[in-house]
Structure formats: structure tokens, C-alpha cells
Amino acid sequence: MIKTRRSEGAATAVEGAARPWDARLAAWLVRPLIDSRVTPNHVTTLRLLLGLLGAACFAHGGFGWCNAGAILIVLSNFIDHGDGELARMSGKTSRIGHVYDLASDAVVTVGLFAGLGLGVAVTLPDRGASWWVAPPALGVIAGLAVALIFYVRLLLENRAGKAGSRQASFAGFETEDVLYLLPLITVFDATRGFLVAAAVGAPLFLILVLRDYWRVREAAPAAASDASTGMARAERSMANDDEHIALAGVGAAAFSNPEGGVDAGRADTGGHALGASMAPPMAAAEAAPSAVPSMRASAEVGTVDPDRAVAARVADFDAAAAKARFDEQGAFLFIEDFLPPEVTRGLIDCVRAVQSQANRNYLPGHKQGGSVSRHVIDEAAPFIAELYRSPALIGWLERLTGDRLLPSPDDDPHAYALYFYTRAGDHIGWHYDTSYYDGKRYTLLLGVIDDSSCLLEYRLHTRDEQRANVSGAARLRPGGFILFDGDKLHHRVTRLKEGEERVSLTFEYVTDPTLRGSRRVLSNLKDAVAYFGFRQVFRGMIGRRREPARRPDEPR
Ligand SMILES: O=C(O)CCC(=O)C(=O)O
Numbered sequence: 001m002i003k004t005r006r007s008e009g010a011a012t013a014v015e016g017a018a019r020p021w022d023a024r025l026a027a028w029l030v031r032p033l034i035d036s037r038v039t040p041n042h043v044t045t046l047r048l049l050l051g052l053l054g055a056a057c058f059a060h061g062g063f064g065w066c067n068a069g070a071i072l073i074v075l076s077n078f079i080d081h082g083d084g085e086l087a088r089m090s091g092k093t094s095r096i097g098h099v100y101d102l103a104s105d106a107v108v109t110v111g112l113f114a115g116l117g118l119g120v121a122v123t124l125p126d127r128g129a130s131w132w133v134a135p136p137a138l139g140v141i142a143g144l145a146v147a148l149i150f151y152v153r154l155l156l157e158n159r160a161g162k163a164g165s166r167q168a169s170f171a172g173f174e175t176e177d178v179l180y181l182l183p184l185i186t187v188f189d190a191t192r193g194f195l196v197a198a199a200v201g202a203p204l205f206l207i208l209v210l211r212d213y214w215r216v217r218e219a220a221p222a223a224a225s226d227a228s229t230g231m232a233r234a235e236r237s238m239a240n241d242d243e244h245i246a247l248a249g250v251g252a253a254a255f256s257n258p259e260g261g262v263d264a265g266r267a268d269t270g271g272h273a274l275g276a277s278m279a280p281p282m283a284a285a286e287a288a289p290s291a292v293p294s295m296r297a298s299a300e301v302g303t304v305d306p307d308r309a310v311a312a313r314v315a316d317f318d319a320a321a322a323k324a325r326f327d328e329q330g331a332f333l334f335i336e337d338f339l340p341p342e343v344t345r346g347l348i349d350c351v352r353a354v355q356s357q358a359n360r361n362y363l364p365g366h367k368q369g370g371s372v373s374r375h376v377i378d379e380a381a382p383f384i385a386e387l388y389r390s391p392a393l394i395g396w397l398e399r400l401t402g403d404r405l406l407p408s409p410d411d412d413p414h415a416y417a418l419y420f421y422t423r424a425g426d427h428i429g430w431h432y433d434t435s436y437y438d439g440k441r442y443t444l445l446l447g448v449i450d451d452s453s454c455l456l457e458y459r460l461h462t463r464d465e466q467r468a469n470v471s472g473a474a475r476l477r478p479g480g481f482i483l484f485d486g487d488k489l490h491h492r493v494t495r496l497k498e499g500e501e502r503v504s505l506t507f508e509y510v511t512d513p514t515l516r517g518s519r520r521v522l523s524n525l526k527d528a529v530a531y532f533g534f535r536q537v538f539r540g541m542i543g544r545r546r547e548p549a550r551r552p553d554e555p556r
């Protein structure tokens with residue numbers, strides 16, 4: 001149960017009288033297992049199986065089955081305390097275990113109520129067609145509401161600490177303990193009344209919990225205390241950037257590979273990633289004015305026209321050479337220093353404006369980090385949207401790719417997004433930026449903040465049988481530019497180390513914005529689970545009329 005696993009991190013705070021009675025009893029029972037081969041995940045699995053068995057008994061319906069189900073559910077709930085207690089005492093805590101525990105809670109809870117509904121339906125004396133639907137529907141409503149209550153309380157705790165999610169507790173009894181009364185309900189054959197009461201009561205209780213959550217959100221934005229350090233880092237990051245520009249100015253080579261080349265030698269072929277980066281030949285001219293770390297970013301941003309700034313910048317590059325390199329590298333190009341410094345400073349301001357709204361997620365074995373979707377950006381950082389639609393930028397990308405590019409549709413949360421690497425271990429594993437659209441999907445990554453040792457590692461030509469794979473790595477510094485065909489570039493970002501920070505901006509452009517039914521569902525699910533959370537993704541879907549993709553220079 002969530003309440004117990006929560007105590008893993010704050011065991012001492014909850015020790016003693018405030019600890020629920022069943023948690024203390026479970027702790028006493030699992031103590032002999034501390035040095036055994038039994039892990040907390042084994043205990044969670046037992047809880048899950050017993051819970052599902054209990055739910056199945058309820059679904060079968062009938063007096064005897066329901067009583068058996070009640071006993072199994074009580075047992076399952078009690079054992080659910082065991083995993084957390086065992087993890088706490090044996091030090092075998094893990095994030096996967098925590099996620100598994102939460103998922104089991106949700107599955108058993110929804111399963112229990114759905115089973116209860118089904119059982120009521122099959123045993124009703126007069127079974128008209130609607131009765132087959134109504135009780136199971138009540139069950140699902142109650143189950144989902146209870147699962148959501150658990151989840152919101154967890155969010156509350158993440159934001160406000162344990163005190164924030166303090167729940168009704170009397171002499172060590174907590175709200176969840178209602179489920180221990182289940183055998184009483186089945187013994188008195190009161191499952192129907194209980195089902196109706198739960199379907200009405202649980203959603204009402206959910207509203208109360210949500211109200212608490214909104215209150216806490218208003219009072220203490222999650223990253224408020226991080227914001228100031230983030231700001232300091234951002235300034236430092238810009239200082240590094242300026243230093244870097246100044247250095248590049250001295251070299252002033254047409255193509256240089258000072259960072260991207262570091263690891264490029266780790267090619268699958270043993271070869272080199274053929275000058276994966278590009279620097280403009282005129283870096284020296286730009287170096288002097290930009291080499292002053294700016295503390296005036298906010299005042300400045302209002303006056304920066306990203307389109308004009310980019311238009312001026314791209315004129316510095318040899319477009320034909322850049323296009324040739326993009327093609328030679330199988331639709332991939334890294335330009336170490338691309339954005340005009342005033343645009344980068346504008347982006348850093350945007351990061352500050354939205355960082356408290358970053359949705360953090362953790363996909364075991366694949367990804368850990370924070371993200372902010374285009375919907376939040378539209379509200380709080382429109383400068384990014386302006387840059388995304390800059391005709392000069394799109395024109396430059398079209399020149400490189402040779403394709404006519406369109407912005408992603410308005411309801412695509414990934415059209416432009418920020419990725420936050422702010423805690424040790426933040427990373428993303430090997431993947432493609434798969435296109436769910438009918439046409440191609442190009443990803444443009446722009447560096448915003450980089451006080452990190454993270455590398456964007458990539459493999460070229462993995463989907464081209466005619467060519468040997470080539471591996472490389474790029475350090476995406478503030479103002480850096482990486483453009484690639486999402487379906488072609490295999491890439492990952494290495495783990496952030498303690499005390500580091502990295503924020504990147506992604507722009508997605510498509511050649512055909514048609515997104516068919518099931519792929520839309522898949523794309524939204526992926527964005528919700530792996531990036532922005534359901535709230536950001538579905539807020540965008542609900543709040544927005546779907547408009548056809550339009551080029552910025554086209555009339556509305
Ligand atoms: O942060 C980056 O540089 C790239 C992240 C990435 O590849 C992704 O999230 O798909």
C-alpha cells in the first residue's frame with residue numbers, strides 16, 4: 001500500500017505511535033525475512049495475486065464466493081504493508097519496486113470494485129439488459145476513484161512532504177482500513193449497498209483530495225526553491241557559452257569538431273564520425289559583443305525578434321556545404337554553435353518561466369527526467385513558439401533537408417518541448433524519434449543550458465543497409481543545433497551527474513501532418529507516459545480546436 005512504501009524515505013518521522021497498526025504488525029511479521037532471499041517485490045507479487053484472486057471471487061458472485069473474496073482482499077491488503085516494511089528494514093528499496101507496488105495497488109483496487117460490480121450483476125434476481133451494465137459500471141467508477149485518490153495523495157506528498165498528504169487517521173486507523181471491514185459487509189450480504197455507497201462516496205472523497213492538491217500547488221510550486229539555483233546556473237551556463245564562442249573565434253575554422261569529436265572515435269566500424277559538427281567561418285566577428293555574460297536577459301528578450309536574428313545568422317553559413325554534410329551523414333547535422341546569443345538568452349528566460357511546471361517521469365531502464373510540453377510553453381513562454389515558427393529557421397531547415405516542412409499540428413504536445421535534466425541519473429536510453437505521422441518527422445534539438453557532462457550519443461546509418469554504422473557523440477552546448485530525421489537517427493543522452501544541469505529544446509517538423517486514429521492514440525499515450533504526463537497532454541487536447549497545420553508564411 002502506498003502509505004507504507006511512502007514511509008521508506010521517512011521512516012523515522014513515522015516511527016512510533018503514528019505508524020498504522022497494520023504496518024507495525026506487518027513489520028513484525030516480515031522481520032525474519034530480512035536476511036533471506038525474499039525480496040520486497042516477491043511480497044508485492046503475492047499481494048497482487050491474492051488481490052486478483054479476491055477480485056475474481058467477487059466477480060463470481062454469491063454469498064460464499066464473496067466471503068472468500070473478502071478474506072483474500074483483507075489478506076492482500078495486509079501483505080501489501082509487508083513489501084514496504086521489508087524494503088525499509090532490509091535496505092532493499094528500489095524505484096522499480098516502488099512503481100510495481102503502486103501499479104499493484106491500482107490493479108487490485110480497480111479489480112476489486114469491478115469484480116464486486118460484476119458479482120452484483122450476475123446475482124441480481126431480475127437481470128434486464130441495463131443491469132448487466134449498471135453494477136459493473138458503478139464498480140469501475142468506485143475503483144478508479146479510489147485508485148486516483150491514492151495517486152493524488154502521492155502527488156501531494158511529493159509536493160508538500162508527508163504533512164501535505166496527511167490523511168484522516170484515528171488511533172492508528174486510516175481511511176484505507178475501511179477495506180478491513182469488507183468481511184463484515186459480505187457476511188451481512190450487503191455488497192449491493194456497499195457498491196452504491198462506494199460509487200458515490202469515492203468520487204466525492206476524490207474531489208476533496210483534489211481540492212487539497214490544488215491548494216498545495218497554489219501555495220508552493222514544486223520547483224520554487226530550485227528556481228533560484230536554476231537561474232544562477234543559467235547565468236553560469238551562458239558565461240561558459242560566451243567563453244566558448246570566444247575560443248571558437250580564435251580558431252575560426254570553416255568546419256571544426258572540438259566537442260562532437262571527443263567520442264566520435266567510438267564508431268561501430270572503428271571509423272570516425274566525419275566532422276559531425278560545423279562551426280560558421282565567421283565566429284571571430286561574432287565573438288566580441290557576445291562574450292559578455294548577460295544579467296539583463298528578461299529586459300532584452302522582449303526586444304529580440306528571433307526570426308530576424310536567425311535570418312542574420314544563417315547567412316553566415318555555407319548552405320551547400322551544410323546540406324552536403326547533412327546528406328552524407330544520413331539526414332543528420334550537428335552545428336556546435338548556431339543560435340544567436342540573444343536568442344539563447346531568451347530561451348534561458350523561457351526555461352525559468354516554465355521550470356516549475358516540468359513533469360518528471362521515470363521509465364525503468366529507459367528514461368528519467370523532466371519535460372514541458374508546447375501547451376505550457378504557449379501559455380508561459382511564447383518566445384519559443386515564435387522561434388519555432390520563424391520562417392528564417394524553417395527555410396534553413398528546408399534548405400538542409402530538401403523537404404517542404406510544416407509545423408506539427410496545434411494539438412501535438414511535442415511540437416516544441418523542453419527537456420530538463422536536473423537530477424543525478426537523468427537520461428534517455430537508445431531510441432529513434434519515431435514519426436507517427438504519414439510523412440517524415442524531423443527533430444531539431446537546440447541547446448539551452450548545459451552545465452553537464454551529458455553527451456548526445458548517436459549512430460548514423462543504422463537503417464541503411466548499404467552503409468556501415470558510424471557512432472558519434474555531441475555535447476549540446478547553449479546555442480547548439482542538432483537536426484535529424486527522427487526515424488533514422490539512433491540516439492541517447494548519457495546520465496546526468498550529481499550537481500549538474502542540462503536543458504534542451506526540441507522542435508518537431510513534419511512533411512505530412514496526417515495522423516491516423518490508432519497512431520494518434522499511441523503518440524498521445526507515449527507523450528503522456530514518457531514525457532508530459534496525462535494532464536499536460538489531455539489539457540492540450542481538450543483545450544484546443546484542431547487546426548490544420550499551416551506554414552507561418554501562409555495566410556490563415
Ligand atoms: O535532450 C536531448 O538532447 C535529446 C532527448 C531525446 O532524444 C528525446 O527525448 O527524444
Ligand SMILES: [Fe+2]
Nearest residue numbers: 431432433491
Ligand atoms: Fe530523441
